[in-house]
Amino acid sequence: MSRRTRIGFIALILVSKISFAAFAQGETLAALQRSAAGFSSSIAQSLPLNAALGLNWSDAFIGRLFPGLPPSFGVGVSLGFTTIELDAMAELAEHFGFGSLPNITRMPFPAYTAEARVGGLFLPFDVGLKFGILPEVGLGNIELDYLMVGVDIRYAVRDSRLLPISVGIGFNHLRGGIGGSVGSGRSFNFTDPETDAPLEIAITAPNVNFNWHTNTIDFRAQVSQSLLIFTPYLGIGVSHAWSRAGYDVNATVTGPIDRVNAYLRYVGLDEMDLSNTGMSSQIDNNAWGVRLFGGASINLPMFRIDLTGLYSFRDGNYGVSIGFRFQL
Secondary structure (H helix, E strand, O other): OOEEEEEEOOOOOOEEEEEEOOOEEEEEHHHHHHHHHHHHHHHHHHHHHHHOOOOOOOOOOOOOOEOOOOOOEEEEEEEEEEEEEOHHHHHHHHHOOEOOOOOOOEEEEEEEEEEEEEEOEOOOEEEEEEEEEEEEEEEOOEEEEEEEEEEEEEEEEEOOOOOOEEEEEEEEEEEEEEEEEOOOEEEEEEEOOOOOOEEEEEEEEEEEEEEEEEEEEEEEEEEEOOEOOEEEEEEEEEEEEEEEEEEEEEEEEEOOHHHHHHHHHHOOOOOOEEEOOEEEEEEEEEEEEEEEEEEEEEEEOOEEEEEEEEEEOOOOOEEEEEEEEEEO
């Protein structure tokens, strides 16, 4: 029999019913690894946009810390989401016995940061830091993991009250994951590359986690203009990401596990780590991303509210964020 549970991501994320299958036969090991490769490739394209959330302050340049009165600095928080394509994740999840996922092509992928920015000394530049973490926590049957750390520096190539323009470079690290227990088990069949004999491995009482991490170098240019209590802004960013994504399964594994990687090499697929207590596959992908971002802030005395939209030209994913900050 199947049972139903609720899967939640974080706060305002997706809540939908997912069914879990009982022990199932007939999955092929090759199909599993092809889906893992597709998942890694798909999410690697989405991660640079998500890593760009945070530190999207409306001012192209906040001013100098010294000399200048008052000294220019600010602290705040931001939260938002970018979308990721769901198809590749859904395909990989189905191999492990997850039932049908929501009938949508894109899924909101959240982020939040505490952040600070301080003006430079003498020269027209500023430096920003951001940090967000969700320690590994459980929501019923679901486990979540999230970490984001970033730093950037922006230099005002046009330090003017009229249309200030800055260029910048930054580094971001993003890590995340979601998983949980699913059904009573699965089996995966394959062929011995030496004898052509049909073989099978089985996993019992699996706990499946999909995970990812990325490091990005980000280049961007931004222009803004203060208009009374509003500051509209527009920018373009180019990111290169070194990413790794895949799955980890904690389970009792039975069968000829010593023949698995020989088979995967034979059919030209990524190998997996395999033992009697689990299996995992993490696949590297590098990707470039180009995004347009912009929005406006509402400027109150020593306080700002930022509204930002982002769009990725490479894969059509998009995002929004809202930030609240104290700023001098």
